[in-house]
Amino acid sequence: MKGEPFKELIKFVDAFIDEVDKANWNHGLEERLAVIMCGSPTTVLHPFTTQYDDIRGILDQCRPEGKTPLLTALTLALCYVDGKSEAILVGENTLIAPRVIVLSDFNPTSDKEPFDNEDEEAGKANKKIQKHLIQLAKIYCQQMLSLYCVPVGQNKNKKFARELAEHSFGGELISAEDFQRAGNHIRYHVIAARACDDVEAAMARNEDIDAEEIVKEVMSEAKCDGKDKDAIVKVIAKLQSGRKPGAASDEEEPEKDSRTNESTNFKKNKVHVVANVADSGFPGRDQMPFGGGATEPTPGATSGQRNADKMPWWKWQDSQQFWRPFSEEAVKQIEEAKNTKKEFAQVQYKGKNFMVLFNENKCEFEGKRFDVARELVNDDDKMSMIEMDKYMSAI
Structure with a gap:
């Protein structure tokens, strides 16, 4: 370019x-x-x-x-x-990916x-x-x-x-x-989350609500002007859609609400609070990053294909925190060892010897230990992982 x-x-x-x-x-x-x-x-x-x-x-x-x-x-x-x-949790129930x-x-x-x-x-x-x-x-x-x-x-x-x-x-x-919209991404999501929370709280109290008026009040409190309105309304519409944003496939999607974290397999871990800045208007609410979830496959973790049509795949996390998929041959060896109740599997990754330790969810390479994970994938996921691994740097 x-x-x-x-x-x-x-x-x-x-x-x-x-x-x-x-x-x-x-x-x-x-x-x-x-x-x-x-x-x-x-x-x-x-x-x-x-x-x-x-x-x-x-x-x-x-x-x-x-x-x-x-x-x-x-x-x-x-x-x-x-x-x-x-990811960040803002308001009561909104994740910013x-x-x-x-x-x-x-x-x-x-x-x-x-x-x-x-x-x-x-x-x-x-x-x-x-x-x-x-x-x-x-x-x-x-x-x-x-x-x-x-x-x-x-x-x-x-x-x-x-x-x-x-x-x-x-x-x-x-x-x-x-x-402007790209640069105010977090700010707009915090404001939209606040508006959604206020609307839902009013509904829970069985109050007569004017959603537009609530949004207007929240935007005023956050010191927004007219040029912010369209972007914030668009975020609110996304949060209120009740669907996971983005389509993983053309097939039927597993249900996952865009505003909840119950099905995301993420564990809440409060790390910091964004402080109010004097005379700046809110947002000044808690923001909670989320840590990754389980290493075993979970329903809906991949695209809309049924679990019965998926296959297990293994990957390991290197010292730079990059996840690297094992080869198809290595996965077969790991699965065979796991299914025969062995404690470990000896495989190769790009010509290097690795030992996968099942009881610890770890693999050992040149005296060092790294995290491993097992997930269910479909044929497209498999192809993507193999293609992606071609571009990974040498270890």
Whole structure:
């Protein structure tokens, strides 16, 4: 991505960071940001931080060069965010999922060199990459991670960007001009959650309620103006929809309310409270990150396929908190050992010897121990995991 599209990208990021910074300064809502560069190489350009000037500084040094393989970048982002971020509970019952903001033209690019027979083969390759990207978005959905897709450039593929976002957990298509809504994401969700809680509390007291008036009062208390209203109303509509945002598949979805955490397999662990800032208006409510749940498969943990049609799969978490799937052969060996009541299984991962210890939910490699997990997956999940593992760095 070069020229005007890259300038558009940098302009959006600068304005987005300004909005995040203002939400932090004016309302005490601190959001950690990280930057992953999609290019040569695809890498974590800056780890999670609340030092926004550091992010600005490193972006000033970025230069567009080489290919920009989106599949590789989103795979890295999934591994990085899944290991280093947590959902937040705001209000009584509203989860804000971690999000990945994707700026791209959303035209598929391969890591590989161009084909000799360009047009026909490249077209087939692009469709294959798009399919893998959708499967990857479904994994984002399973992990309660959102994709907010921001198409840039004259040749942007908005249709595919929307499709990608909608397959993640509550993701959205965002215009490059809509940096204010993107930067006030947490603030708008806190305000919307407060409005929903107040409406539900009034209903519980059997009071005559005017939902619009309650929303108006909450927005006034939070010192919102007219330009905030549409975005907040949109969030309220999502929270009140009674459905899990985002579709994991075209098949029937397992029920999961977007405003509750009973079925998410997450354990509440209060870590910090966002303090009120003097004369800033609320939000100043408790925010509770959530830690991951069980290692055994749970109903509805993957897309809409029935559990009877799914297969067990094993993965391990490396020292960088990235989850790495074992190979199909290794999974067969692990399952055989588990089903025959053995205490461990000896397998290989990328040519390295691993010992999976069933009683401890651990694996041992070169004298160190790492977490392992077992989950039920369908054929699409399996394909996505295997494809994703190709882009993981060596251990």
